[in-house]
Amino acid sequence: MIQKEGKFQSHSKNFLVHFWMLFFALLAIGPIIVIIINSFKTTDGIFSGPLKLPDAKTFSLDGYKRAIQNGNFIRNYFNSTAITLGATLITVLCSCLAAYGITEYATKLAKMIAGFFTIGIMLPVTLGTVIILKMMVSFHLLNTHIALILVYVGISVPLGVILMVTNFRTISNDLKEAARIDGANEFKTFLIVVPLVKPGIAAVAAITMLPIWNDLWFPLILTTGPKTQTLTLGIQQFVGVHTNDWQALIASLVLGAIPLILLFTLFSKQFIKGLSDGYGK
C-alpha cells in the first residue's frame, strides 16, 4: 500500500513547487517583457518609468518605424534568414545521408565514422578561425553568404549526424527490404525511409538554426561588409555606436529576437528532444 500524504500537506507542497517555478519563470522572461514593453514607448517614457506600461502619453511606434527605415535593417534580416536557412538545409541533408549510411551499412568503419562525429560535437571550431579566414580569402568568399554557410555546416554536421543516427536506428528493416525487393536502388530506399524520421529532422533543424542565427564570432570575421552583414552583427554595431536613439535601438532588439522566440515556442518539443538526445548520448 502506498502511503498517501494528507490532503492539506499535499496541497501546500504543490503550492510551494508552483511558487518556486513561477518565481523562476518570471526571472526568465521578466527582463524580456520589460524590453518589449519599452519598445512601445517614447524616449521620455523609457527613462521616466522603465517598468511602467505605456499610456496615452508615452505610447509610440516611432522606434519600430525608425528601426525598419534604418538602411541596413531589412537587408541584415534577409542575410540572416538566407544564411540560417541555407546552412540548416545543407546540414539536415548531409546528416540524413551520413546517418542512414552509418546505420544501414553497420561495418567497423561505420563505427569509426560515428565516433569521429561524436568527438566533433565537442570540438571548439572557433579556434580554427585563423585558417578559416585564410581559406575564405583564398577562395574569394570573404563577405559572401556562402562563406558563413560553409563554416556553419561544418560545425553543425556532427551533432546532426549523431541525432539522425538515433532516429534511423528506430526504423525496422521490413520497409527497406520491401523496397529493395521491389527493385529500388540504395538511394531510392533511402528516400523511401526518410519520411519516417521527420521528427528527427525537425529536431536537427531546430537545434542547428539557433546558434547560427545568434552567432557573433564568424560574422565579425567573415562578413563585416554592410551588404552581407547579419542581423546579430548589425545590432551589435548599432548598440556599439552609443546612439541616443534608444527607441529605435530597443525596437530593433525586439525585432531581432522575435523570429527565434516564435520558432522555439512552436517547436520547443523537437528542440528539447534534439538537445537532450544529442548531448546525452
Next chain:
Amino acid sequence: MLRKRQRYLILFSLPALAFFIIFAVFPLMGTIYISFFKDSVFVGLANFKFLFTNEYSSTRLLGAFLHNCEFFAIAASVQIPLALFMAALLTSGRVQRLTGFYRTVLFVPSTLSVVIVGFIWRLIISPLWGIIQYPLLGEKATALPTITLMSVWQYLGIPLVFLYSALLSIPSNIIEAARVDGASDMRIFFGIKLPLIAPQIGIITVLTFIWTFNGFDIIYALNGGQPGPDFSTDVLGTLFYRTFFGWDSDQGNQNLGAATATIIFFIILLGTAAYFAIVQRRLKVSQL
C-alpha cells in the same frame, strides 16, 4: 558484399565528412601547424615562448586564463545546482499540466543572441534606469561576476532540459518501490535520483567547461575586444581575437593568434581528457 556495403557507407557519409573535415577539423589542425611559424618561416616554439615570457603578453595570458577559471567556476556552481533544483521540481509530479509551460518559458532566454541579452541586462542594471545604483559593470571587482551571471541567466535552460530528461528517464518502478518503503521526497531525490543522474551532471559540467573556455560573445558584446575595466573581464576568447585581429593600437598577428588558439585548445583538451579519465569512469563504476 562487405566491399559493396563499405562503398555505400562512404558514399552516403561523404558530404557530411567533407564539410566537417574541410571546415572544422582541417582549420583546427592547420591552426596548430601555423603556430610553429613566423611569416612562413618555421620557428619551433618561439611563438609560445614569446606569449609565455614577454612581460605584456604573459600578464594578459595569465589574466585571461584566471578570468576564464572564474567564469567557469561561477557559471558551473550557480547554473548546475539551480538547473538541478528546477528539474527536480519539474519532475516531482507536483507541476503536472504546467510542466510544458515552465520548460518552454525557462528556455526562452537561451534563444536570444548575446547581443540582446547583454543589452537588456546592461539597461536594467544601469544607473540610468535607477533600479540598481551601483555600477556593477564599471568596477573591477564586480564586472566579471556580473557578466557571468548574465550568461547564467541566458543559458540556464540548457542544463535544465538536459537534467530534466535525465531525471525523466529513471525507471518509475525504482521510485515507486522507495515510496512504498516510506521514503520521503527529499530522500528519494538525494538517495536515488541524484546518484543515478551523476554521469549527466558530469557531462553538463564538461560542456560548461568547454563553452566557457571557448567563450567570447557575451564579453565582446558588452565590453568589446579589449574588455575593461582595466582588462578585468578579458578572457581567452577576447585575447585570441585581439592577438589575431588586433584592437586599437595593438597590431594583429596571425601566427601569434594561432599560437593563442592552440594554447586554448590544449587547455580545453586537457580539462576534458582529465575529466573523462578520472571522474566519469569512477561515476560509471559506482553505478554498478
